[in-house]
Structures are given as structure tokens and as C-alpha cells.
Amino acid sequence: MSAHQWQRVGYPCSPTITIGIIRIMQYMRKKCRIIRQLIFLVLAISIRADGSQSSQSTYYVTRKLPSERTSYTDPTTGMEITMLTTSAAKDNKIYQTHPNWTADGRHIVFMSDRSGTNQYFAVSVKTGTIVQLTDDKQPGNAFVSRTRNRMYYVSGRTIWDADIDSILRSHEPRDADTFRRKVADLPDGAALSGSTSVDSNGKDIYMGVQYDEDSWGLLALDADTGKFRKIIDSDFRVGHCQAHPSISGLIMYCWETGGDSPQRMWIVNADGRDNGPFYKETYDEWVTHEVWWGPNKAIFTIWPRNEEMLKKPHGIAYISLQDRTLHILSQKKYWHVGASPDGKWAAGDTFDGEIFLINGDTGRARLFTQGHRPQGATVHPHPSFSPDGSSVLFCSERNGNWDLFLVRLKQDK
Numbered sequence: 232m233s234a235h236q237w238q239r240v241g242y243p244c245s246p247t248i249t250i251g252i253i254r255i256m257q258y259m260r261k262k263c264r265i266i267r268q269l270i271f272l273v274l275a276i277s278i279r280a281d282g283s284q285s286s287q288s289t290y291y292v293t294r295k296l297p298s299e300r301t302s303y304t305d306p307t308t309g310m311e312i313t314m315l316t317t318s319a320a321k322d323n324k325i326y327q328t329h330p331n332w333t334a335d336g337r338h339i340v341f342m343s344d345r346s347g348t349n350q351y352f353a354v355s356v357k358t359g360t361i362v363q364l365t366d367d368k369q370p371g372n373a374f375v376s377r378t379r380n381r382m383y384y385v386s387g388r389t390i391w392d393a394d395i396d397s398i399l400r401s402h403e404p405r406d407a408d409t410f411r412r413k414v415a416d417l418p419d420g421a422a423l424s425g426s427t428s429v430d431s432n433g434k435d436i437y438m439g440v441q442y443d444e445d446s447w448g449l450l451a452l453d454a455d456t457g458k459f460r461k462i463i464d465s466d467f468r469v470g471h472c473q474a475h476p477s478i479s480g481l482i483m484y485c486w487e488t489g490g491d492s493p494q495r496m497w498i499v500n501a502d503g504r505d506n507g508p509f510y511k512e513t514y515d516e517w518v519t520h521e522v523w524w525g526p527n528k529a530i531f532t533i534w535p536r537n538e539e540m541l542k543k544p545h546g547i548a549y550i551s552l553q554d555r556t557l558h559i560l561s562q563k564k565y566w567h568v569g570a571s572p573d574g575k576w577a578a579g580d581t582f583d584g585e586i587f588l589i590n591g592d593t594g595r596a597r598l599f600t601q602g603h604r605p606q607g608a609t610v611h612p613h614p615s616f617s618p619d620g621s622s623v624l625f626c627s628e629r630n631g632n633w634d635l636f637l638v639r640l641k642q643d644k
């Protein structure tokens with residue numbers, strides 16, 4: 232039976248069914264009208280909330296956020312502490328092994344999940360204004376240039392060179408590619424192992440990589456040509472790759488175990504020559520958190536894991552590049568150490584959330600702020616000196632979530 236026949240048979244013969252069908256059709260028309268109105272409402276709200284066309288709403292790079300900057304006085308030390316971020320977001324600084332400030336010293340680059348995913352932002356040291364720098368899938372490994380207001384960073388398997396100056400100057404949202412250049416993709420079969428670092432020549436990018444379960448290595452990438460070359464192969468997990476800040480072609484890296492390594496610190500030339508232990512561990516020390524300290528030293532901590540080790544040399548130590556001699560600078564239960572670029576000052580943090588300033592000549596340690604790891608805290612301060620050595624940036628959980636704090640070392644009292 233055809234549809235036409237159904238109509239002819241059904242409608243005239245059953246008034247009840249006919250009325251029912253008409254009511255159903257009226258109900259469906261009403262439903263469709265409501266759905267159309269809802270769709271229109273959602274579109275209207277999305278356009279109003281963004282203030283722009285939907286096609287532009289994905290451009291988050293260059294987005295400017297108001298200053299959150301405020302300050303307080305540390306009740307124990309009397310030091311004025313500047314809080315650069317105070318939002319409930321997880322605001323994290325770049326690790327103390329790497330530059331945190333832009334080359335002109337005017338901005339600090341940090342990572343925050345304030346937009347829903349972890350992205351890089353720049354906060355103005357002077358005004359506190361925050362600008363979004365990336366809108367990528369899991370960006371990481373930022374290396375902020377010491378000589379130009381740019382940074383290299385990694386997203387997925389791609390290494391990017393981002394122009395921070397252009398992002399800060401832009402007054403309208405644009406696609407992220409407007410402000411960045413692709414340097415290269417990681418070679419097939421290699422995954423990053425630890426951080427990337429940039430030679431003092433500004434163009435050679437060094438990185439630890441893992442090839443399979445038992446093999447690692449260091450690679451160099453020419454940022455101009457996008458070509459990789461091998462530095463060394465390694466049979467242990469490499470990490471914390473750090474190019475020397477002023478001697479081109481010199482790299483410090485570590486044997487990464489996530490805990491106490493048999494021989495933590497290693498050093499190699501960028502052409503693969505003279506690969507070997509840097510500070511050679513002589514007893515059962517827990518050496519960790521090494522960073523370059525001025526032109527001719529590297530500073531690190533020796534963690535006193537138990538009472539026995541507390542009787543042995545521990546705390547913040549350094550090794551001279553020339554004669555490889557060990558010096559204990561300040562004996563205390565420090566965990567991380569930050570180093571002033573001129574090699575004259577160090578800043579050590581403790582598990583209790585204290586930060587000490589240590590004179591590089593005398594070893595005298597002074598508590599300059601505390602209270603940054605309340606009970607349940609998950610982040611460590613990781614102190615970093617500004618390029619001019621005048622202030623120290625650190626991460627704090629004083630306000631119940633991760634924030635960036637800054638303290639000037641010379642304060643008028």
C-alpha cells in the first residue's frame with residue numbers, strides 16, 4: 232500500500248486519529264521554533280561574551296590580562312614581597328636552571344593554567360600586566376633568550392622560535408603563527424629527555440633525548456638551518472641540559488634518576504669532546520639541582536638524607552670550572568639553589584618554604600623570606616635571580632595555590 236493510499240484511507244475514516252496527528256504536528260512545529268530560538272540565543276551569547284566574531288575567538292595569543300600585582304611585608308624578616316600573580320590559577324615559574332626574564336629585563340615569562348590549559352604568559356615587572364604568549368597543545372621547555380626578546384619552546388614534537396616583543400606590541404588578536412617561526416621537528420625515534428638549552432651564541436639549541444628504553448643522548452640543533460647533529464650517546468637517562476651562559480660550546484647535564492644519582496653532574500663540549508663527570512662524587516653524596524654560577528663555577532646542593540650525612544659536608548656547594556675543586560658555601564638543609572649571573576650571590580630554598588640569601592665570598596646566609604610552603608604544598612620556590620642580580624623570583628603557595636613572588640634584595644628600612 233502506497234503512502235497516498237494510507238492518506239486516503241486513514242484521514243477521512245478516523246477523525247480522532249486525524250486530530251491527534253494535527254496536534255502532534257503542531258507540537259513538533261512549536262518544538263522546532265524553540266530549538267531555533269535556543270540556537271540563536273547561544274550564538275548571540277557567544278558573540279557578545281567574546282566581543283568579536285567567532286572566527287577570532289580562538290586567537291588567545293596577545294590577550295592582555297589586568298595586573299594582579301600587590302605586596303606584603305614578611306612578618307619574620309620585614310622584607311617587602313611583591314606578589315606578581317594572585318589569581319587562583321596554577322602560576323609556575325621557569326626552573327632556576329633557565330632564564331626567567333626577557334632580555335630587556337622588563338618581563339618575566341611564566342606558565343599558568345588560567346586559560347584552562349597550561350600556556351606561557353609574560354608579566355610586566357613594572358606594571359604587573361599579563362600577556363598570553365602561547366596557545367598550544369602542552370607547550371613546554373621555554374628558553375628565554377638572554378640577548379633578544381624572544382624564546383624557543385617546544386609543543387608536541389615541534390620547536391618554535393617566538394617573538395615576545397611582537398606579541399607584547401600587538402593591539403589585536405592574531406593567529407599564533409604571526410608571532411613565531413618553526414625551527415624544526417624532533418628527529419624520528421627521539422623523544423625529549425629533560426630540558427632544552429641555548430648556547431651563548433644564541434642559535435645552537437642543545438637537548439637531551441631518549442631513543443629507546445636503554446639509550447639516550449644529547450643533540451644540537453642549529454636554529455638557523457633546522458639541522459640536528461649528535462653530541463653524544465648515553466647509556467643513562469640524561470636531564471637538566473644547560474649550556475654555559477657565556478662560554479660557547481660548553482654543556483653541563485645530569486644523570487637523571489628522579490632521586491639520588493650515582494654520579495649526578497656531567498660536562499661535555501658541544502662537539503662531543505671531553506665528556507665526563509663534572510663534580511666527581513667521592514662518597515655517598517646526594518648531589519642535585521646544579522646550575523651555572525657566573526663565568527667559572529657551577530653551584531649545586533648536597534642533600535643530607537640522614538643524620539650520618541649531616542655530619543659530612545652538605546648544603547650549598549660549588550665547583551670551579553678550571554681546577555674542579557669542591558667548596559662548601561653554606562651548610563644547611565637546602566634543596567634548590569639559584570645563582571646570580573655575576574657569581575656573587577646564591578639563593579637557597581628549604582622544604583619548609585624558607586629562602587636564604589648567601590654571600591658568595593663569605594658564605595654568610597641570611598633568611599630573607601619564609602612561609603612559602605604551608606602544609607600540603609606541592610611546589611618548591613625554585614629561586615631565580617634577575618639578570619642584574621637585584622631581585623629574586625620564586626614560586627610560593629602562601630596564598631593556597633601556586634604564585635610568582637618577587638623580592639628586591641636591597642630594601643630601605
Ligand SMILES: [Ca+2]
Nearest residue numbers: 318320322633
Ligand atoms: Ca595563582
